[in-house]
């Protein structure tokens with residue numbers, strides 16, 4: 001064996017030794033005989049298949065690095081206007097450097113696969129996409145998927161269609177879309193149809209941000225799901241905030257279509273908590289109907305979405321933190337729901353992204369995160385250290401926290 005993890009607590013709660021060889025899980029036994037080149041004593045720490053983050057707007061994240069370089073008059077602008085200036089000054093190298101830091105955080109936080117979005121539009125051109133694509137070769141033990149994303153739409157900027165076509169032709173893992181931001185319903189439908197046709201042409205899934213709003217009239221999620229049903233095409237829908245503001249009958253119809261399409265829903269509710277600036281009471285939060293989607297049999301997963309950008313000033317690219325937010329927002333906090341929550345940041349996003357050999361069983365790829373807690377509940381509650389991160393069979397990160405408490 002290359003590496004043996006002694007006395008791990010498995011997701012089932014039982015304890016075992018885990019033997020890793022040639023980048024695979026080679027054995028899981030109560031007491032594994034023999035020695036390995038390297039052995040780690042886990043002393044009952046929870047060991048999970050590593051996390052999967054299915055949605056991160058990487059090119060805009062860590063924007064404060066860029067904002068600090070802007071002249072004072074740009075820094076004084078509303079954050080979304082300042083973003084326009086920053087995107088116009090993007091270089092592939094600058095985007096790549098910020099993306100690199102995001103991926104270091106991903107590894108440190110126990111992530112084995114991540115889907116990065118790169119804006120492709122009249123402001124960013126193809127520069128963000130070029131910078132993000134370079135990251136795929138940088139961390140060979142981390143599966144990095146890239147999605148070109150037409151953030152500013154096509155109705156106002158028709159040239160963005162050509163840019164998206166060019167990016168997709170250069171190679172990517174899904175075609176991005178964001179029809180709900182178009183000015184009219186007809187434009188939104190044209191946007192959805194264009195992106196779906198492009199996805200079909202290149203045999204790629206369609207990954208759309210849909211209805212990231214409290215406006216119940218925004219219903220591009222339903223339109224996209226209906227298209228996916230009609231064309232039998234794989235679809236991922238991020239956010240679906242408006243679903244929470246629609247009447248039950250309308251929402252039920254949309255959920256039925258999403259289920260029929262076999263689409264995955266990605267909920268990043270923590271973003272909505274801060275992007276919503278309403279002063280109305282109760283404060284409207286654009287969170288989707290996670291529990292109803294789950295009850296209907298839809299695969300629902302949670303993602304980081306943004307790290308330090310105009311949509312969300314926080315974030316550490318940490319799925320354990322995302323899971324804690326999701327626990328509060330959905331809510332999925334008690335008993336069996338905690339198991340659902342764990343699946344939402346591990347197995348289900350791995351399935352949605354088509355990560356091969358994923359899991360903690362003999363024969364799976366050796367991508368594991370060892371949490372500094374004996375159980376998932378305690379890991380969530382304590383937001384504990386990722387004691388060991390093992391990717392493709394090798395130790396890639398180790399975290400120990402030290403606290404000195406002086407009493408009296």
Ligand SMILES: O=c1cc[nH]c(=O)[nH]1
Pocket residue numbers: 057060151178209212305306311
């Ligand atoms: O449309 C969106 C939503 C969240 N974050 C982005 O970068 N874009």
